[in-house]
Amino acid sequence: MRGYASPERRAEAIASVVVAILLLVAAESKESYGFYVVLRLVCTAGAVYWALRAYQEGLWGWIWAFATVALLMNPFIPIRMQRKDWQSIDLWMGVLLLSWSGYWLLRRVPQAPAERADGTDAPGELADSKAADHQIELVDVKAISVYCRHLAKEWWKGEQRQVAICDTCNSPVLCDDGFLNDTYLQCDSCFTPSSAPSEALQELREDPDYFGETTLADARRFVGMRPRH
Numbered sequence: 001m002r003g004y005a006s007p008e009r010r011a012e013a014i015a016s017v018v019v020a021i022l023l024l025v026a027a028e029s030k031e032s033y034g035f036y037v038v039l040r041l042v043c044t045a046g047a048v049y050w051a052l053r054a055y056q057e058g059l060w061g062w063i064w065a066f067a068t069v070a071l072l073m074n075p076f077i078p079i080r081m082q083r084k085d086w087q088s089i090d091l092w093m094g095v096l097l098l099s100w101s102g103y104w105l106l107r108r109v110p111q112a113p114a115e116r117a118d119g120t121d122a123p124g125e126l127a128d129s130k131a132a133d134h135q136i137e138l139v140d141v142k143a144i145s146v147y148c149r150h151l152a153k154e155w156w157k158g159e160q161r162q163v164a165i166c167d168t169c170n171s172p173v174l175c176d177d178g179f180l181n182d183t184y185l186q187c188d189s190c191f192t193p194s195s196a197p198s199e200a201l202q203e204l205r206e207d208p209d210y211f212g213e214t215t216l217a218d219a220r221r222f223v224g225m226r227p228r229h
């Protein structure tokens, strides 16, 4: 049981392999001017597309790689180089794209957010894998955001005052607002799961305890326990 790539992912990977082959052809032989013009356009559009897809999944290394390709190949402000330099660049981009296509196909497909937010069981292929526990997705960031907002509201119930101070930036936080994480109260813009979810996702993937040792597990449990609507 493995997370097989969806038809969409397969189509994306196949299109990329085709472009990778064209790049390798360009690196190895001398083609017509028109061939290179079309290849440039295809590579720029493809790199922008992949940078956006990588962004959706929080793959920062790949976002930079594709952004660099898009800049290098863009037909609007063309970069002038010797033919043999282009050939080695084409070769490296072809290899990069082949590796990426393989990675994209074999990469575990993230779950649909609704499934886990509802607290229902994960699909079998993920549930029987130990790695599933460590898989962190945007839905977890959302869960932490919901959970820490809840903690803040609970904390406000015991407060007489109407305004508190953000522990990070010292700006005022109004009653019932903000996010409480451990003993820290943060305003909406300082609490990254709310203000910058993809940034928070990256931090959480690097260190699942980033927002506190038990915060992720507590937040998942909290969101899972809420009644379905």
Ligand SMILES: [Zn+2]
Residues within 6 Å of the ligand: 166, 167, 168, 169, 170, 171, 186, 187, 188, 189, 190, 191
């Ligand atoms: Zn703040």
